[in-house]
Amino acid sequence: MTHFITAPLVNVNDDTMVLIEWTKAAGTLVKKGEVIGVLETSKSSYEIQSDGAGYLTTFVDAGSDVTVGQTIGALAETADAVVSLPQAAAVATVDDAQAERNWTKKAEILAGKHNLDIAAIGRERAGSMVNEADIEAIVAARKGAPSISVADATDIADEVFPTNRQQRILLLGGGMGATLVLDVLTRVPNQRAVGILDDNPKIQGKTVMGVPVIGRMDDIVSLWERKAFDGAVIAISTLLKLRNDLFNKFTALGIPFANVIDPTVAVSSNVSIGTGNVIFGFCRIGTCTTIGDNNFISAYVNIEHHNTLGDCCTFGPGLWTSGDVKLGSRIRFGTGIFVEPHIVIGDDSIVASGTVLTANVPPKSIVKTKANFSIQPL
Amino acid sequence: MVTYLESLQAGLRAAMQGDNRIYFLGEDVLDPYGGAFKVSQGLSTAFPGRVMTTPISEAGIVGVGVGMALRGLKPVVEIMFGDFTTLTADQIINYGSKLQPMYNGQVEVPLVVRTPMGGRRGYGPTHSQSIEKLYMGVPHLDIVAPSIFHQPGDLIQTTLTESTHVTLFIEHKQLYNTRLFEAAAHPGIHVSSVQHGSYPTAVVKNYSSGAPDVALVAYGGSSLLVLEVMKRLLQEEIRVVAAVPASVQPVPADDLVEAIGAAKQVIVVEEGTYAFGWGAEIASTLHTRLWGKLQKPVRRIAAMDTIIPAAKPLEELVLPSVADIENAIYEVMT
Numbered sequence: 001m002t003h004f005i006t007a008p009l010v011n012v013n014d015d016t017m018v019l020i021e022w023t024k025a026a027g028t029l030v031k032k033g034e035v036i037g038v039l040e041t042s043k044s045s046y047e048i049q050s051d052g053a054g055y056l057t058t059f060v061d062a063g064s065d066v067t068v069g070q071t072i073g074a075l076a077e078t079a080d081a082v083v084s085l086p087q088a089a090a091v092a093t094v095d096d097a098q099a100e101r102n103w104t105k106k107a108e109i110l111a112g113k114h115n116l117d118i119a120a121i122g123r124e125r126a127g128s129m130v131n132e133a134d135i136e137a138i139v140a141a142r143k144g145a146p147s148i149s150v151a152d153a154t155d156i157a158d159e160v161f162p163t164n165r166q167q168r169i170l171l172l173g174g175g176m177g178a179t180l181v182l183d184v185l186t187r188v189p190n191q192r193a194v195g196i197l198d199d200n201p202k203i204q205g206k207t208v209m210g211v212p213v214i215g216r217m218d219d220i221v222s223l224w225e226r227k228a229f230d231g232a233v234i235a236i237s238t239l240l241k242l243r244n245d246l247f248n249k250f251t252a253l254g255i256p257f258a259n260v261i262d263p264t265v266a267v268s269s270n271v272s273i274g275t276g277n278v279i280f281g282f283c284r285i286g287t288c289t290t291i292g293d294n295n296f297i298s299a300y301v302n303i304e305h306h307n308t309l310g311d312c313c314t315f316g317p318g319l320w321t322s323g324d325v326k327l328g329s330r331i332r333f334g335t336g337i338f339v340e341p342h343i344v345i346g347d348d349s350i351v352a353s354g355t356v357l358t359a360n361v362p363p364k365s366i367v368k369t370k371a372n373f374s375i376q377p378l
Numbered sequence: 379m380v381t382y383l384e385s386l387q388a389g390l391r392a393a394m395q396g397d398n399r400i401y402f403l404g405e406d407v408l409d410p411y412g413g414a415f416k417v418s419q420g421l422s423t424a425f426p427g428r429v430m431t432t433p434i435s436e437a438g439i440v441g442v443g444v445g446m447a448l449r450g451l452k453p454v455v456e457i458m459f460g461d462f463t464t465l466t467a468d469q470i471i472n473y474g475s476k477l478q479p480m481y482n483g484q485v486e487v488p489l490v491v492r493t494p495m496g497g498r499r500g501y502g503p504t505h506s507q508s509i510e511k512l513y514m515g516v517p518h519l520d521i522v523a524p525s526i527f528h529q530p531g532d533l534i535q536t537t538l539t540e541s542t543h544v545t546l547f548i549e550h551k552q553l554y555n556t557r558l559f560e561a562a563a564h565p566g567i568h569v570s571s572v573q574h575g576s577y578p579t580a581v582v583k584n585y586s587s588g589a590p591d592v593a594l595v596a597y598g599g600s601s602l603l604v605l606e607v608m609k610r611l612l613q614e615e616i617r618v619v620a621a622v623p624a625s626v627q628p629v630p631a632d633d634l635v636e637a638i639g640a641a642k643q644v645i646v647v648e649e650g651t652y653a654f655g656w657g658a659e660i661a662s663t664l665h666t667r668l669w670g671k672l673q674k675p676v677r678r679i680a681a682m683d684t685i686i687p688a689a690k691p692l693e694e695l696v697l698p699s700v701a702d703i704e705n706a707i708y709e710v711m712t
Contacts, residue, residue: 012500013414015555042411106591106615109711132615 002083003052005073007066011041019072020045021062030056030075037073039066050075057083103130110135115152117222124218142204142215152228167191169258170220170229172246174198174206174213177235177296181278182209184262191260194229217246224255231258233278237296237314240332244312247276247294257294268305280317292329303327316353328363379563382530383554386417389531390454393538394425400538401446402429403439404456414458415494415554436465440491444474444544447489452538459505460495460548467512474544475519486542490534494551496599496649497697502688508599508650508681510548514627514659520576521626523548525601527559527569527580528624540576548626550599550649559605566612567605572633577624579633584608585617592707593641594620595634595660600647600698607703616707626656631663638664642673643710647698652680677706 007017020038024030030050037048054075066072074083102122103111107130111118116138121130158165167190171178174196185193195214198204203213215223223229232255236243247257257276266284267273273285274293283297286305295309298317303309309327316335321327326344334353345351346363355369380388394400402421404413408431412419422429432439436457443453457463463470470491477487497506510521522537522545524530530549537545559569559582568586571578582604583590596604604620611618621637623630638644644664646657661676682696 104613104615105611105708109616109708112712 001077002081003054003075004071005036005048005050005052005075007039007068007070007072008046008048009068010039010046011043013043014041014068016065016067017041017046019060019062019064019066022056022058022073023047024056026056026058027079028056029079030054055079055081059085102126102128104132106132107135110139114139117219117225120218120222141201152226164190167231167258168194168229169260170194170223170232171196171211172198172217172220172232172234173236174200174203174208175236177237178208178211180237180280181233181235181260182211184260184278184280187263188260191258195223196235197223220250220255221253224253231256231275233258233260233276234294234296235278237298240312240314240330243294243296243314244330247312274311286323298335310347379557379560381554382524382526382549382556382558383416385529385531385558386534386549387419387421387531389529389534390417390421391424392531393535394421394428397452397538398428399450400428400452400454402454402456403432403443404430405432405434405439405458407431407456413456415549415551417456417492417549417554436462437469440466440469440474440489443489443491444469444477444487447474447487447544448477448485452488452490454490454492454534454538457491457493459501460493460509461504461507463491463493463509463546464512466491470513470519470544470546471516475516478543479518487544488538488541489544490537490541490547491544492534492547492549494549494554496550496552497686497693498552498599500688500690500693503685506686506693508550508648510546510626511650511654511656513546514656518543519627520545521548522546522577522624523550523598523626524553524624525580525596525598525622526553526556526605527582527601527622528578529558533577533624536576548598552599552602556602564605564609567608572636573630574632574636575625575628575630577630579621579623579625579630579637581637582608582620582622583618584612588617590617590619590639590641591711592616592618592643592645593638594618594645594647594703595623595638595657595664596620596647597623597626597656599649603647603698603700603703606700607707610700610704611707616711618707629659629663631667634660634664635667638668642671643677643707644668644672645677645679645703645706645710647679647703649681649697651683652678653683655680674710677710679703679706 017039020040022037024036030036032053034050035047036050039046052075054077057074060066060072076083103118108118169191182193185191193211196208196211197215197217197219198213199216206213234243234246259277261279262281264281265279268287270288271285273291276294279297280299282300284302288305289303289307291309292311294312296314298315300317301315301319304321304323306324307321310329312329313331315333318335319333319337321339322341324342325339328345328347330348332350336354338356340358343357345361348363349361349365351367352369355367361367402418407413407418408422439455443455446453474487474489477485495508524533568583570581594604601622608618619641621634646660648656657678664676679698679702686696687693
């Protein structure tokens with residue numbers, strides 16, 4: 001390995017010295033400790049002793065000024081080795097901490113002032129630098145919003161009665177579905193809505209039935225880290241894929257979901273209900289029936305005994321199943337549907353309104369029905 | 379590209395060329411050595427008889443200087459290390475600075491005492507201090523300290539042309555071989571100047587529009603830290619304005635207030651020890667002038683109240699660092 005020779009600090013007063021001479025010629029085999037050259041400082045001359053062994057290459061001519069630390073020569077292992085002046089190492093002006101983050105300090109400080117999670121924003125915008133303007137844009141988009149701090153506020157009643165305190169529900173989606181869910185929550189004494197997340201910039205900072213829209217969907221991460229809610233529920237019915245994606249994404253991050261069930265729902269014995277389900281008024285779940293996760297079950301849906309319902313299905317009002325029916329996942333049901341006993345409906349299907357289902361439905365099917373009526377003027 | 383040292387050398391040469399009342403006194407100041415830090419290099423050759431090498435007797439040299447000044451000359455006395463000025467304190471405090479007011483302005487004492495202060499060169503406890511604060515508060519004594527944002531040669535010419543009383547001219551030994559600020563070498567850093575008194579205050583900004591997030595106030599050698607911090611924070615989008623006065627005493631209060639502008643946070647940086655420091659006087663001045671406008675008390679950064687170790691890493695620990703300033707900025711902003 002080539003050993004490089006640097007100009008030593010001889011006198012603290014001198015940043016530069018003069019290289020008076022090389023006492024060994026370039027190409028000479030030099031032993032460790034041999035004098036190879038002479039430097040002159042403002043006070044004395046100084047013999048450079050080789051601190052290694054090898055064939056000498058010189059980078060500086062006799063008579064030149066050299067600065068302390070400058071590479072002035074090299075010792076190579078072989079006589080024919082071509083040694084060139086090493087490229088100046090790129091000066092690391094960026095400290096490690098800065099290299100790891102993709103936001104400026106100004107963005108970090110601003111985010112802190114607005115209760116924004118800079119790490120989450122950084123992850124969201126991985127690959128680009130988050131700067132002051134980005135944070136200002138986020139803040140501006142939320143202008144007028146009561147801000148996430150509303151959700152962070154400690155509730156006095158919960159503090160005084162901690163054992164039976166209300167479950168704090170965060171709604172995902174601030175559209176029409178939200179009004180349905182919020183209406184149910186007005187009748188559920190052990191739950192209350194603390195906020196709504198929606199990606200629509202136009203509704204940021206507004207309220208739905210008095211509940212504030214406090215951010216975008218992805219803000220759920222920082223809200224959960226701050227334990228600003230106890231469970232989430234998706235208040236979106238028609239966009240089945242979005243409903244499915246949100247649930248899977250946030251569940252994978254360890255964020256808990258909650259069921260919101262209208263008090264008029266009749267749940268029979270030996271029923272199992274997963275999480276993230278919304279069940280509206282006057283539904284009935286028959287005995288020994290199992291309900292999965294993340295379903296949006298409209299009013300007057302009767303899921304009979306010994307049924308199973310998968311995940312992420314949405315229902316129009318008024319569906320009747322008979323006993324021992326198996327409903328798969330991600331099925332979109334219309335309104336006014338009757339299902340015969342022992343029927344199996346496969347995943348990712350659509351069943352149109354008014355169907356009377358007497359046969360099994362394979363996965364990824366659409367069940368249509370011919371409406372046998374006409375409307376004419378009297 | 380001109381270094382601090384080259385500017386000083388040129389300024390002294392020009393001053394001596396223009397005024398044959400100017401004499402230069404100090405230890406080892408003759409050619410070829412030209413002084414420990416080379417400030418007088420070439421002067422004894424250019425002005426034979428007007429550069430006087432002296433015995434190692436700081437009190438004696440300054441005493442002679444006071445006498446020469448009283449009798450109509452303009453002596454420049456070099457004290458090799460600022461630490462040794464304690465030996466001159468009697469001549470400066472009890473004698474030189476008092477004569478003009480004692481004689482009701484009938485005599486002039488245009489003496490300049492030049493000396494290098496400051497550390498970061500591994501010189502240890504007795505050759506690294508910034509003890510100019512010992513002289514702050516002495517009435518009728520000016521203290522001038524050029525930074526890399528000034529032209530030291532111009533400042534010493536100003537002193538030699540205008541001053542009628544004793545001036546302590548503080549140079550920072552780390553700056554001698556440092557290049558003076560040039561805009562082309564530091565993209566994004568803008569320097570302008572304000573001046574209500576005899577000496578200018580440099581106004582340094584790392585932004586071109588908008589209000590500053592924080593203001594720094596520093597002088598002399600600390601200007602290097604200020605520049606480094608401002609370059610770092612340029613990337614962090616933190617807008618810093620620095621007021622770097624050439625005049626330490628009197629405090630150029632109007633300059634500072636104008637330079638600080640709309641900044642609501644102020645940090646004062648000095649290389650002297652913290653207790654009873656220059657920063658305390660600046661903080662007091664700014665609290666009075668900017669009462670109700672600052673969001674937080676003026677923050678001070680200074681050396682630890684202890685000796686300066688010779689070991690480099692320990693010296694770095696004792697003296698204010700770029701990181702100290704950077705962290706203080708983040709703290710006052712959050």
